[in-house]
Amino acid sequence: MGKETISNEATKYFPELLEKDKPREEKRLPDLDDVGERVVMRLAPSPSGPLHLGHSRMAILNDEYVRRYGGELILRLEDTNPANIDLNAYEMIPEDLKNLGVKVDRIVIQSDRFDIYYEEARKLIARGYAYVCFCRQEDFRALKLESKSCPHRNIEPQENMRRFEEILTGKYRAGEATVVIKTDLSHPNPSLRDWIAFRIGKAKHPRTGEKYYLYPMMNFSVAVDDHYLGLTHVLRGKDQLNNTGRQRFIFDYNHWKVPLYYHYGMISIPGERLKTSIIRKDIAAGKFSGWDDIRLNTIRGLLKRGYQPETFRRYWIESGLREIDASFSWEIFNSMNRENIDRNAKRLFFVKEPLKFKVIDSPEIDVKIPFHPEHKEMGFREFRMKPGTEVFISSDDLAKFDTNSTVRLKDLYNVSLKGKDLVYSSEQKFDPKTTRIIHWCPPDSDDFVVLRPDGINDRGVIEKSHLLVKGISQFERYGYVNLSSQNNEGYFLHK
């Protein structure tokens, strides 16, 4: 029977065999509603630091939809709180997005748009939808909770306008005046009752200095920008639900078309480390090497460890837009990443906490081990082991030896432990099912440190051929490690 006949026979009886190679169906994001010719969507981080793992979700989801429908993806840097700005973030954020494979079409910086916000405020004041308030913070809040009007709420628009212009001249100090959007004091949800649209800033703005000191609050600038930038769809976290309600007042007062909002659930990240502001301090104090410290869940930290941009993308697509809160699964994230990297990860022997042994009675032997067991075309590492050579093995593995039990040094030979030495076994046959196989390093190996995300670094030795390997390697029986350009260190990725 020729090859073809066999194949025909086989498919006749087992037609499902043919299906085998069909690619697994990729999970797909649900369609958006009301999509016209194109969509306009946005990413709106505040430039307080680089992007972290949580940000990658909104970045990728928005990017996916803009790719699907065509349109525009706007990166809007929300820097209207001068107290929470890191000038470097204006550079780092676009860089992080680029490295994640997110294509931004346009960058908008809110601190360039103060005049637009002021102009919109004037329009609302003129029509009686906003007023200038001089209440103390506590009083304003207390009145609101009781659904009571504050003394400034029912002032004539002309007078409010005069006061607004007066604020702009710089006459007041932080805390002395605000601009409030008039909504509905009896609204059952106190969050949606009259809310503050502008306040006077306490700090000097890193970009605009002292030119402006009346700062729009997020709800105001976001509503104005979402309209003028022509947003069609907005993806945001559930924590924004009340804000969406607040912003809707601005749209209604102006008779603007409201974008379609989607609120996805909150994601909690196990092992999430620290807030951006704390990290910044710790970097300054030298506790972290920088924003790309591999102990951090910043995009740059994770990419440095060797997570692939496609891994982020696939993970977030599979998570979808559900409104349920969920916790981030490193297990699944790692598994997806493994799928992306294994094919190209060259295998190396790394011996953690090495112990050096002489192998008594060992013969001279040449061994040739493939860099990848399934892809021999990736080449080989070759070792010439001298008679009576020394080898390194891990103290972890040594703990598993019984005296006189035989162990296989992978791709080399069988040895047993005798006192302080290893002895070449008289029996070199072995059954891989029953014999313990451990890896090893030759005596001319290099010292090597694996930096781990938990901050505990593993020291050991690595075979010389690490110098021939770049990028992500799999250290056999240890895990995937992204080799640093430093040569003698690498970053632990995952098992």
Added chain:
RNA sequence: GCUCCGAUGGUGUAGUCCGGCCAAGCAUACCGGCCUUUCAAGCCGGCGACCCGGGUCCAAAUCCCGGUCGGAGCACCA
């Protein structure tokens, strides 16, 4: 406390809008087998879930009501 949202296996999700094709799909984890001179990868098989209680209906994971649990917000942060 008030307002709003949600609830599918250990984890992440599909299905819920428009009830029947769902005795619930996929992934991951785990267990077993195959393959393998890595504890990786690959292949095959298995375990495992519709929060509870009512109601509507010929039929409910899906619709309605109540409860429970979880979350978010209630800032002159974003």
